Amino acid sequence: MPHPRRSVTLHDVAADAGVSVATASRVLGGSSRSVAPEYRDRVLAAAARLRYTADVSARAMRTSSDALALVADDITTPSIAIVVAAMERQARAKGAFVTVSATRGVPARQLETIRQLRALRPRALVLTSGRIDADALSGRLLAELQAYQGDGGRVVVVGDTDLPFHSIRFDNYRAATEIGRHVALTGHRRVVILAGERAQAAMSARTEGFLAGLRDGDVADVRVVHCEVSRQGGFTAARRLASDFDAVMAANDLIAVGALSALRAAGVEVPSDVSLTGFDDIGLAVNVTPRLTTVALPLAYAGAEAIRLALKESGPITHVTVEGRLIIRDSTARAR
Template sequence: MSERAIGDVNLQEVARVAGVSASTASRVLNGGSKRVSSDLDQRVKAVADSLGYVPSLSARALRGRRTAIILLVNDPRTASIAAIAAGMEEAGRAADVVVTVSATGPDPQARLAAIRTLRALNPKAFVVAASSLTGPGVSQEIHDELADFQRAGGGLVLVGDSDLPAPAIRFNDYESARVMGAYMGGLGRRRAAILTADHPALQYRTEGFLHGLASHSFRPQDVQVVECELSRQGGKAAALELAGLQTIPDLVLAGNDVLAIGALGGFRSAGLEVPADLALSGVDDIPLAQDVLPGLTTMAFPFMEAGRRALRLALAPSSPSEPEVHLRGALVVRGSTLPAIS
């Protein structure tokens, strides 16, 4: 990594004028485990000052002492990822480590290239959103690259569900969804539908919804399950599909808040009112969930706490037991769900 300075003076120039090797100059100016004599230390620093050399802070931070923790995600713009990053940054400040977020994008080959590039910066650990390790086209090469990073002494922590062997922060999607299903099933409505997507967490939530609904005598085969794109537009399209059925559901459980908020707009455009015509719920408790009208009933997951825990696991000595932390959601009831009017 090249180190440039004001006046285009680099480390090699400082070393030449001081009559030392570049590695010796680097130990004096950038720190390192090996020490130099007091005379050499003073000579190199004096030359650096006289030439106006300014070392690269990024090189110092990312090399040698491994002080950086990198959060790897597909898309950092989602509310849950933003909260996880905020929790990591808060814990990182307390631990005197640098936390940075890298958006690797949806393309697996681009993701692999990004991981290899980031490894060259010598971070202390990667914290990886498990959603970036699953899905179409994710190659074994990505798993192998992260496993090789671990073998080389780097830390690895997963956030979410993955079969990669590493310490993990997991959200109890199934049990949290079961609680939501039980709540929704108890509203006295009888025509249930679930909005879901091709995503591991949402598949677990669908199973939990069905279990919770079953505690109120809903049969799984009678529940309409609609798989859609994991976006607001996907939720809206799914809602319009349900609104066009001969028998319209009066109870809709969405796999996350993004789908639910999209569905809210879809039902409204179809002339259906929430909660008068149907009750609607989501999962995650993103900030917008309390701002829409009516406010969205949801399960609140502690994403900031997940970030804090992930950072602490990343800094912990490696453990053969591969510890896991399981975090459960809390039911938040708002205006989108009311009991059926008898």
């Protein structure tokens, strides 16, 4: 089996050209300090002969990078778009910029993406995901992040995590409990929860909160239906429902808007026949008829706070918890 080719170093180029490492560095590193044409030509010829490639990552570590890398589960959702937009505004205000990568929340893809980003040496990594565990991939994800931090980078997690880094988490459970109680207090007794996908931690926390709030209001007839986290997922799930319910609680606004379309197509009026709730308070929540009762999460605040933590001076690890706020609109009414 052939051995892998050893990387050519700046020292190799300098030795081949018969110049000092400092001279070779000035020629190949784009230094503003002048080098005699004879030495420059020798260095460039040696670099071409040895097929030398500059170690961009090492150079980046010696200088301060202005890049902040965001690793998200899915950058196409409206809620993440709000977070990313707030990050970009805050970063630009501080003279930095944000790059974005999507992983679909798959730990193996998260690990691969982080490894690739480490080579570019961004100033900070911001991970936004429903849940990131320290033991993911037998601890390799944590080890990769710790190695990056050991090289001088900063790690911030937006989402639930037990990783030893700065973090911002949403209290999905508490906010979902509040909206569950509201549905119960308005007299609804037969409730369907469109819970999103089982594997998504945020969706699971919201579903558990819905159930807790409904139990507090003595609601026992509850069905949990899992679906794709999208408008189509909500439409398909609601279209398959039987007619014996008086409220639908969706794990996010996209699912709720899809369910609203399916109910309307079936001749079910919202809220006179069935009440409907969402979660997140994206722009779409007030651009549908009836406007959605939902939970407003401070998504823009979370994005701006993540950048603040990414750029702040060294200090103790900070964990921030942000809470949602119940917004009662036209899609819920007292049960008949």
